[in-house]
Amino acid sequence: xxxxxxxxxxxxxxxxxxxxxxxxxxxxxxxxxxxxxxxxxxxxxxxxxxxxxxxxxxxxxxxxxxxxxxxxxxxxxxxxxxxxxxxxxxxxxxxxxxxxxxxxxxxxxxxxxxxxxxxxxxxxxxxxxxxxxxxxxxxxxxxxxxxxxxxxxxxxxxxxxxxxxxxxxxxxxxxxxxxxxxxxxxxxxxxxxxxxxxxxxxxxxxxxxxxxxxxxxxxxxxxxxxxxxxxxxxxxxxxxxxxxxxxxxxxxxxxxxxxxxxxxxxxxxxxxxxxxxxxxxxxxxxxxxxxxxxxxxxxxxxxxxxxxxxxx
Numbered sequence: 001x002x003x004x005x006x007x008x009x010x011x012x013x014x015x016x017x018x019x020x021x022x023x024x025x026x027x028x029x030x031x032x033x034x035x036x037x038x039x040x041x042x043x044x045x046x047x048x049x050x051x052x053x054x055x056x057x058x059x060x061x062x063x064x065x066x067x068x069x070x071x072x073x074x075x076x077x078x079x080x081x082x083x084x085x086x087x088x089x090x091x092x093x094x095x096x097x098x099x100x101x102x103x104x105x106x107x108x109x110x111x112x113x114x115x116x117x118x119x120x121x122x123x124x125x126x127x128x129x130x131x132x133x134x135x136x137x138x139x140x141x142x143x144x145x146x147x148x149x150x151x152x153x154x155x156x157x158x159x160x161x162x163x164x165x166x167x168x169x170x171x172x173x174x175x176x177x178x179x180x181x182x183x184x185x186x187x188x189x190x191x192x193x194x195x196x197x198x199x200x201x202x203x204x205x206x207x208x209x210x211x212x213x214x215x216x217x218x219x220x221x222x223x224x225x226x227x228x229x230x231x232x233x234x235x236x237x238x239x240x241x242x243x244x245x246x247x248x249x250x251x252x253x254x255x256x257x258x259x260x261x262x263x264x265x266x267x268x269x270x271x272x273x274x275x276x277x278x279x280x281x282x283x284x285x286x287x288x289x290x291x292x293x294x295x296x297x298x299x300x301x302x303x304x305x306x307x308x309x310x311x312x
Contacts, residue, residue: 001067005030005053005098006074010172011112011164011214013041015071017311018215020046030056031074038174044311058098062105069222072098072111076138077178079116080265084137091141096148099159108158110218113230115165115207115274117143125207126277127163127230135271146230158228160221162214165234165276168296169211170303170311182244182297186304189248194258201241201259207234207274208244210296213288220286227284234276235290247297 002019006012007029016027025046032053033039042050053074061067075091095111102109115125116139123131129150134140146161168180175183185195198204217233242257249255291299303309 001026001028001048001065003028003030003058003061003067003070004047005070005072006112007031007047007071008033008038008041008050009073010041010169010175011167011211012071012073013045013171013311014169014211014215015073015218016045016047018219022219028061035174040173040310041171059101059104062101062107067105067107069108069110070098070102071218072109075112075141077175079136079138079178081136081138084140087137087141088144091138092144092148095145099145099149102159103156106157108222108225110160110162110221111145112142113146113161113163114139114142115163115232115234115276116271117146117163118271118274120271121273121275124277125232125234125275127232127280149230155228158221158225160228161230162217162221162233163230163276164214165207165209165232165274167209167211167214169300170307170309171211173309181241182248182300183304183309185245185248186301189252189255194256195245195248196258196260197241197245198262199259200262203240204272205238205240205275206271207236207238207276208293208296209234210291210299213290216288217281217286220288221284224285229280229284231281231284232276232278233281234274234278236276236278237290237293238273238275239293243293244297247294248301251298251301 004012007016008031027047029047029050030053081087117132117134118125119133119135134143168182172179188195245257
């Protein structure tokens with residue numbers, strides 16, 4: 001059996017689909033459906049059972065069931081969250097409990113870290129302590145578990161943390177304002193509105209990675225049991241938000257762009273530049289090319305057109 005926490009979420013449900021594509025459907029999904037629309041992420045993927053995260057005790061479950069691996073994707077992804085106690089309990093403590101249970105019962109663990117640990121990136125985006133300086137409590141919650149893991153000199157079973165950069169693609173409808181720029185721009189076009197970008201967006205560059213590539217990286221480590229560590233999960237390219245708008249303008253020629261003031265609430269908490277250093281990922285043996293931002297944006301737009309943004 002494989003467990004996917006956050007399996008009804010964006011990346012989690014895509015990982016379940018990736019496992020399905022490998023013929024694996026003996027999967028337990030752990031999540032919560034307080035946002036009831038998330039059930040649509042589960043409609044066309046195959047799994048054995050679903051458990052609400054509040055009713056799930058990872059230690060007890062691993063003790064009483066034969067589990068091969070846990071993909072721990074469940075977390076609060078709201079970078080604007082100000083309740084630090086909630087964030088640390090939900091992201092850090094839960095991940096630590098999952099890790100300790102997996103180590104105790106010799107279960108492999110793949111967990112979601114975040115590129116936000118690098119802060120403004122002025123020291124680079126390499127998996128090194130000197131590059132890390134989170135700007136908000138969400139980023140800190142991810143950073144703290146990475147630090148906890150790095151203190152462990154000996155691991156009983158495989159552990160891989162992936163620092164996701166700007167992920168976009170299907171199954172993110174429920175994320176609201178935290179959904180990708182591509183998602184919001186598509187819906188603005190469909191509502192006959194201009195695509196909205198912050199003033200200065202031509203100078204804001206991020207490492208955008210399509211969710212299919214994120215799944216492929218997870219599956220690579222799943223297939224290579226001897227590799228443990230924390231790795232960047234990005235394309236290695238930094239591109240402007242404007243490139244997303246330009247790609248959509250090719251498909252929707254009448255679309256227009258509107259530049260809006262940069263929000264005061266984001267000053268000092270916003271990464272204006274990210275570019276993953278994928279040297280370690282390549283050295284680990286992952287050699288597949290990444291989908292370009294233009295190709296991914298247009299692929300995603302087709303899915304949004306045809307299925308509302310869901311796996312079908």
